[in-house]
Structures are given as C-alpha cells and as structure tokens.
Amino acid sequence: MKILNKRSNPAFFTLILLPALLVILFLTVYPVLNTIILSFFKNNYLSDEIKFIGLKNFMNIGSDSGFQRAFLNTLTFAAIATVAEVGLGIFLALMFFGEFRGKRPFMITVIFPMMVSTMVISAVWKVLYHYDIGLFNHILRSMNLAPVGWLIDQSQALLSIIIVDIWQWTPFAFLIIQAGLNSIPKEIFESSSIDGAGYFRNLFSITLPILSSQILLVIMLRTIDTFRIFGKVYALTQGGPGNSTETVSYFIYREGFSYFNLGRASAAALYVLIVISIIALFYIKGIMKEEN
Amino acid sequence: MTGSVMGRKGLIFWLLMAVVLFLVLFPLYWILITALKTPLENISPVPSLFPSVISFENFFNVMRSGFFKNLFNSLFVAFTSTFFSLVLAFLASYALLRYKFPFKLNVVFLIWVLVVKILPPMVLSIPLYTMFTKVGLINDLWGLILVYQVYTLPYCIWMLFGFMKSLPLEFEQAAEIDGASKLKTLTHVVVPLASSGIAATAIFSIIIAWDEFLFALLFIRSPRLQTLPLKIVSFITEYETLWGDLMAIGLLATIPVLFFSGYYYKRLTEGFSLGLK
Numbered sequence: 001m002k003i004l005n006k007r008s009n010p011a012f013f014t015l016i017l018l019p020a021l022l023v024i025l026f027l028t029v030y031p032v033l034n035t036i037i038l039s040f041f042k043n044n045y046l047s048d049e050i051k052f053i054g055l056k057n058f059m060n061i062g063s064d065s066g067f068q069r070a071f072l073n074t075l076t077f078a079a080i081a082t083v084a085e086v087g088l089g090i091f092l093a094l095m096f097f098g099e100f101r102g103k104r105p106f107m108i109t110v111i112f113p114m115m116v117s118t119m120v121i122s123a124v125w126k127v128l129y130h131y132d133i134g135l136f137n138h139i140l141r142s143m144n145l146a147p148v149g150w151l152i153d154q155s156q157a158l159l160s161i162i163i164v165d166i167w168q169w170t171p172f173a174f175l176i177i178q179a180g181l182n183s184i185p186k187e188i189f190e191s192s193s194i195d196g197a198g199y200f201r202n203l204f205s206i207t208l209p210i211l212s213s214q215i216l217l218v219i220m221l222r223t224i225d226t227f228r229i230f231g232k233v234y235a236l237t238q239g240g241p242g243n244s245t246e247t248v249s250y251f252i253y254r255e256g257f258s259y260f261n262l263g264r265a266s267a268a269a270l271y272v273l274i275v276i277s278i279i280a281l282f283y284i285k286g287i288m289k290e291e292n
Numbered sequence: 293m294t295g296s297v298m299g300r301k302g303l304i305f306w307l308l309m310a311v312v313l314f315l316v317l318f319p320l321y322w323i324l325i326t327a328l329k330t331p332l333e334n335i336s337p338v339p340s341l342f343p344s345v346i347s348f349e350n351f352f353n354v355m356r357s358g359f360f361k362n363l364f365n366s367l368f369v370a371f372t373s374t375f376f377s378l379v380l381a382f383l384a385s386y387a388l389l390r391y392k393f394p395f396k397l398n399v400v401f402l403i404w405v406l407v408v409k410i411l412p413p414m415v416l417s418i419p420l421y422t423m424f425t426k427v428g429l430i431n432d433l434w435g436l437i438l439v440y441q442v443y444t445l446p447y448c449i450w451m452l453f454g455f456m457k458s459l460p461l462e463f464e465q466a467a468e469i470d471g472a473s474k475l476k477t478l479t480h481v482v483v484p485l486a487s488s489g490i491a492a493t494a495i496f497s498i499i500i501a502w503d504e505f506l507f508a509l510l511f512i513r514s515p516r517l518q519t520l521p522l523k524i525v526s527f528i529t530e531y532e533t534l535w536g537d538l539m540a541i542g543l544l545a546t547i548p549v550l551f552f553s554g555y556y557y558k559r560l561t562e563g564f565s566l567g568l569k
Binding site: 016029032035038092095096109111113116118120122128132175176178179224230253257266273280287 | 301305308309312313315316317319320322323326335336337338339380381383384386387388390391393401403404405406407408410411412413414415416417418419420421422423438439441442445446449474475478499502503505506509510520521524525527528529535538539542543545546549550552553554556557560561
C-alpha cells in the first residue's frame with residue numbers, strides 16, 4: 001500500500017472514509033447482527049409476540065422438511081447449473097479461441113443473455129414454457145410427442161428454471177474462461193507440439209491446469225449466485241408446484257414476508273449465512289492471493 | 293488451441309457458430325415477435341414463427357398503462373443510487389489506499405465489502421424491512437435508493453479500489469508541493485486520473501440497480517412507484533396472458549442495456565472479471 005507522506009492528515013482521511021463506513025455499518029453490519037439476535041427469539045410480526053427460545057428456531061428449521069427441500073433444491077440448482085455452465089463455457093472457449101472473421105460481433109451477440117434483465121428473460125421463457133400455448137409443447141405435439149409440464153410438473157419445474165439459468169449465464173463462463181485462455185503464451189503450445197503432444201494431451205496436461213483459477217472463479221461466482229436466486233423463481237413458479245422449486249432465498253422470503261415468522265426466517269437466514277461464509281472463505285483467500 | 297493446434301476453421305466451426313447464435317438469439321427474437329403480434333394471435337394454440345400482421349397495439353397499451361412513469365422510476369433509482377455510491381466509494385477507496393488506519397481497518401473493511409458482495413440480500417431483508425418501516429422509508433423511491441447501497445456501494449468500492457491502486461503517486465505529491473489542499477488534490481488530480489475507472493464502475497452499477505428486483509418487491513407498494521422489473525413481474529403473475537404487453541415492456545426495458553454489450557465485452561476481456569457480479 002502506497003502511503004502519501006508522513007505529514008498525511010488523519011482527520012481528512014477519517015472524514016472521507018466515514019460516510020461509506022457508516023452506510024455499510026447501517027445497511028449490512030447491523031442487519032447481520034440483528035438477524036443473529038432475532039434467530040434466538042420466537043417473534044411473529046402479526047401477534048407482536050417476542051419470546052427468547054434459545055436454539056429452538058435452529059432445530060425447528062433444521063428439521064423442517066420445507067427448509068431441507070429448499071436447501072436440496074438450491075444445491076441441485078447450484079450443482080447442475082454450474083457444471084453445465086462451466087462445461088459449456090470451456091467447450092465454447094476452446095472452439096472459439098483465436099481469431100476468425102466476425103469474432104467481435106459474434107462475442108458481443110453471445111453475451112446478450114447476461115445483459116438482458118432477469119425479469120425480461122423470465123418472462124419470455126415463461127411464454128415459451130407455457131403448457132397449452134407455449135412454443136416448446138407445440139413442437140412436441142407436432143412431432144406426436146406428449147407435451148411436458150415445464151413449469152407445472154413437480155419433477156420438471158426445477159430443471160426448467162435451471163435451463164433458463166444456463167441460457168443466461170453460460171456466456172459469462174465462456175467469456176471469463178476465454179480471457180484466461182488468451183493469457184496463455186502461444187509458445188507453450190508450440191513447444192509442446194514439437195514434443196509431439198496431441199490436441200487432447202495438450203488440453204488435459206496444459207490448458208485446463210492453467211485455466212483452473214478461472215474455472216474455480218466461475219464455479220464460486222455461480223454457486224454464490226444460486227444461493228441468492230430469487231427473482232427467477234418468483235417470476236417463473238413462485239416456488240411451486242408444491243415446493244419443488246423453492247430455493248433457500250425463497251424459503252426465507254415466505255417465512256418472513258408471507259407468514260411473518262421473523263425468528264424462523266432469521267434462523268434460516270443464518271444457515272445460509274454459514275454456508276456462504278464457508279464459500280466466502282475460499283473466495284476471499286483466492287482473491288487476496290491474486291491481489292498480492 | 294492456437295492456430296497450429298486447432299487447424300483451419302472448417303465447416304463444423306461455422307455450423308457450431310450458427311447453432312450458438314440461434315440458441316442465443318431465439319428467445320430474444322421471440323420477445324420481439326410476441327411484442328409485435330396482436331393479442332389474439334398471441335393466445336393461439338399454434339404459435340406462429342412470424343406475426344401474421346405487424347401490430348404496435350401492445351406498445352400503445354403499454355405506454356398508456358404508465359410505462360413512462362415506471363421507466364422514470366427505474367432511471368431515477370438506478371442513476372441516483374449509483375451517484376451516491378460513486379461519491380462514497382471514491383472517497384473511501386482513496387482513504388483506504390493512501391492512509392493506514394489503526395486496527396487493520398483497511399483490510400477488515402475491504403474483506404467485509406467482499407463478504408457483502410457475495411451475501412444473499414435476502415439474509416439482510418428482514419432487519420432492513422423493519423428498520424425502513426420504522427423511519428417511514430417503505431414505499432418511497434428514496435428508501436429504495438438507500439437500500440440499493442447494499443449492492444452498489446460494495447460493488448463500487450471494490451471496483452474503484454482496484455482501479456485506483458494503479459494510479460501513480462507523483463501527481464498528488466506534485467499538487468501537494470504546489471500547495472493544493474487535500475480536497476483540491478482529490479477533485480482536480482485524482483478524479484481526472486481515475487475517470488475511466490469511474491465511468492466503468494458507474495455503468496455496471498447502473499445495470500445492477502436497473503435489474504434489482506428483491507428489495508423493489510419488498511419495499512414498493514403502490515403501482516405508480518414500481519420500477520420496471522416490478523412492472524414486468526406484475527404482468528407475469530397477475531395478467532397471465534397479456535404476453536404482447538409483457539414482451540413490449542421487456543423489449544423497451546432491454547434495448548438500452550444491450551447498447552452496453554460491446555463495452556461490457558471489452559471490459560471483461562481486459563481482465564476486470566473479478567469486479568463483476
């Protein structure tokens with residue numbers, strides 16, 4: 001860290017840090033502490049009842065089949081979406097590496113899905129997925145296949161939302177991995193080719209290992225993102241049918257803002273906080289390593 | 293991977309490109325033609341790939357339903373929250389870069405900023421909702437601007453800190469030797485040097501706020517204060533089959549953002565990936 005000079009003025013620097021510090025304290029530190037405290041109380045907004053109940057909320061939420069389902073859904077979502085996005089991202093980055101005619105317009109077009117508002121994306125997929133008059137089922141019917149309940153079948157709905165996520169975020173994985181590829185010096189491949197290594201040999205022994213930090217970054221960013229997924233679920237299925245598409249964020253929303261069980265919602269939020277902290281640990285470690 | 297390994301671009305390459313472009317563009321094409329179809333054609337059980345009559349009825353409907361009010365709300369909230377975040381983040385980043393605070397505050401602060409960046413906002417929503425209700429900032433665009441600092445402020449701090457790290461110290465020292473005050477050095481020397489970083493940060497921060505849905509849903513009650521994502525959701529959930537209107541709003545809300553696509557690509561490939569999302 002470069003420090004300006006010895007005469008530097010502590011009052012001035014404290015003063016200019018203070019506004020951001022206060023906003024961060026108010027909007028993030030205080031709410032987190034508040035959530036921790038609330039989670040030890042039975043607290044319903046409607047009945048105005050506040051009672052200390054120790055760890056009961058945690059035990060209730062932990063054994064709540066709805067929360068377990070939401071947690072499992074979130075993990076399923078994170079796993080399938082991340083594997084697909086990273087896998088496709090690597091594939092596309094390798095296929096579209098190097099220079100070719102129209103590369104810039106092609107790349108700019110390919111990142112459209114991540115630019116479009118999530119709500120607009122949800123809207124058009126909801127239209128395409130519609131059971132009776134959606135395009136997908138129309139195609140299936142015209143091929144004499146049974147229509148699929150994309151968003152209304154319990155065993156299908158989560159996958160349908162994941163497909164939307166894959167459509168939206170594969171470009172992101174593609175771009176980041178491609179940026180990583182660009183940073184590999186050409187000489188490495190040339191010398192390796194001279195040694196007689198084939199394409200796949202190069203891929204597994206050179207390219208993928210060098211790309212591992214980019215791949216890890218995408219995996220972490222996508223996992224972090226699935227824990228906050230809310231808008232897509234809200235717009236496409238509202239957690240249904242049943243609770244087959246409820247994610248942890250949606251569960252907290254329902255507990256807190258539909259049933260007003262603030263204590264239970266806070267306990268659920270803390271469980272999420274713990275998982276995110278573990279991911280954050282790796283993420284921050286990685287970033288700090290890069291910073292130094 | 294390089295030309296020597298991959299060989300020339302053959303038929304398969306161009307075919308794959310066509311498939312990728314099709315997959316990317318088809319849903320966007322569907323937004324466009326659904327917006328241009330008549331409401332009746334949109335609920336036909338046999339979806340047509342091209343509108344039989346091009347109709348702007350949906351767009352007129354949308355504009356009559358208060359679209360401009362929602363557009364204004366979205367723009368106002370996105371730009372204002374970004375403005376505040378930029379000012380606060382710029383000052384804070386500068387302080388963190390140029391002054392060593394006691395108790396390792398510099399590192400602690402930056403780590404917390406990162407934690408907030410990856411925290412699901414839902415985790416904060418209940419205490420924030422209670423707080424904002426108490427001070428009467430629910431159902432108020434200023435309340436939304438304040439709560440959006442949860443997203444935009446950590447984002448701007450992280451991005452600007454990254455940009456400003458590479459600024460040379462000499463200009464500031466020269467200004468100081470010339471007798472410029474600290475504040476004057478900041479506004480006349482550091483701001484111009486960091487301007488490209490500030491612009492990039494502003495654009496991404498505006499997009500984040502423009503896209504935000506959760507707090508808008510929780511904090512805004514009256515339709516006249518709705519931002520565009522809320523308006524779109526109300527169309528999805530309340531009027532199931534007004535698809536033409538829905539897609540018309542979607543199209544209007546999307547076009548401004550697509551213009552940034554080229555810029556986004558440039559930034560991402562230049563290696564600013566860490567600051568994103």
